Amino acid sequence: MAQEITLGQLRNWLILYADRVIAKEEELTRLDAAIGDADHGVNMRRGMEKVRERLQDPNNPCPDISALFRTVAMTLISAVGGAAGPLYGTFFLRAATSPNDGTHVDLAQLARMLRFGLDGLKQRGKAHIDDKTMVDAIQPAVEAMEAALASGQSLAVALAVAQQAARLGMEHTIDIRANKGRASYLGDRSIGHQDPGATSAYWLFETAAIVLGSPASPSNTG
Numbered sequence: 412m413a414q415e416i417t418l419g420q421l422r423n424w425l426i427l428y429a430d431r432v433i434a435k436e437e438e439l440t441r442l443d444a445a446i447g448d449a450d451h452g453v454n455m456r457r458g459m460e461k462v463r464e465r466l467q468d469p470n471n472p473c474p475d476i477s478a479l480f481r482t483v484a485m486t487l488i489s490a491v492g493g494a495a496g497p498l499y500g501t502f503f504l505r506a507a508t509s510p511n512d513g514t515h516v517d518l519a520q521l522a523r524m525l526r527f528g529l530d531g532l533k534q535r536g537k538a539h540i541d542d543k544t545m546v547d548a549i550q551p552a553v554e555a556m557e558a559a560l561a562s563g564q565s566l567a568v569a570l571a572v573a574q575q576a577a578r579l580g581m582e583h584t585i586d587i588r589a590n591k592g593r594a595s596y597l598g599d600r601s602i603g604h605q606d607p608g609a610t611s612a613y614w615l616f617e618t619a620a621i622v623l624g625s626p627a628s629p630s631n632t633g
């Protein structure tokens with residue numbers, strides 16, 4: 412049987428992602444100060460604090476995977492100002508609409524979910540690869556996961572290659588010129604700086620590899 416990820420693991424992933432964003436707020440602030448308006452840290456920290464609060468509310472559990480992703484999306488859209496809130500919100504909202512078994516996903520369903528999210532994000536933001544945005548981390552990661560799935564790799568391997576691809580994509584944003592968002596106003600002066608949104612997006616795949624790549628423990632079987 413294909414290895415499965417539980418609702419509880421997905422929830423734990425999003426909570427660990429929130430922990431990461433909150434702990435690294437200053438790094439995002441510093442990156443956005445160089446090529447934007449220095450608010451990506453505060454935007455993401457504020458949004459993910461709300462997400463974490465909501466996901467940890469014992470009186471209001473998300474009953475299934477679609478509800479979990481919808482909740483994250485709606486929280487980000489309502490709590491985060493700037494471009495990133497609606498963009499991440501759209502990513503999770505679209506991911507919520509992809510087919511799943513309610514409380515479990517296998518690698519194929521996870522890859523499809525992330526593909527739905529990526530396509531939604533690109534439709535919304537009209538950004539393509541090499542525009543120096545979060546797409547530069549997310550798209551290679553989704554493609555790497557799809558390739559791993561197609562070649563019959565395990566879930567852990569698929570998550571590891573997705574993380575690696577996201578990291579390379581994030582690092583590649585240093586070398587390219589921004590064509591979207593505020594950083595694009597700088598033209599060639601945006602070259603030499605890592606994109607803040609690609610950085611926060613990389614952490615999504617870094618934390619996924621940590622939480623979803625290891626077997627579900629009894630406490631997170633969802």
Ligand SMILES: Nc1ncnc2c1ncn2[C@@H]1O[C@H](COP(=O)(O)OP(=O)(O)OP(=O)(O)O)[C@@H](O)[C@H]1O
Pocket residue numbers: 443447448449450451452454455492493494495496498535536537538543544545546591592593594606607608609
């Ligand atoms: N059209 C877009 N599509 C995808 N990602 C985008 C787009 N525009 C900006 N971004 C991402 O959003 C990040 C900036 O998010 P932030 O929270 O700082 O919002 P913001 O200051 O309103 O953004 P901006 O002014 O750059 O549009 C960028 O680093 C980039 O990765």
Ligand SMILES: [Mg+2]
Pocket residue numbers: 443447448449450451493593
């Ligand atoms: Mg900004």
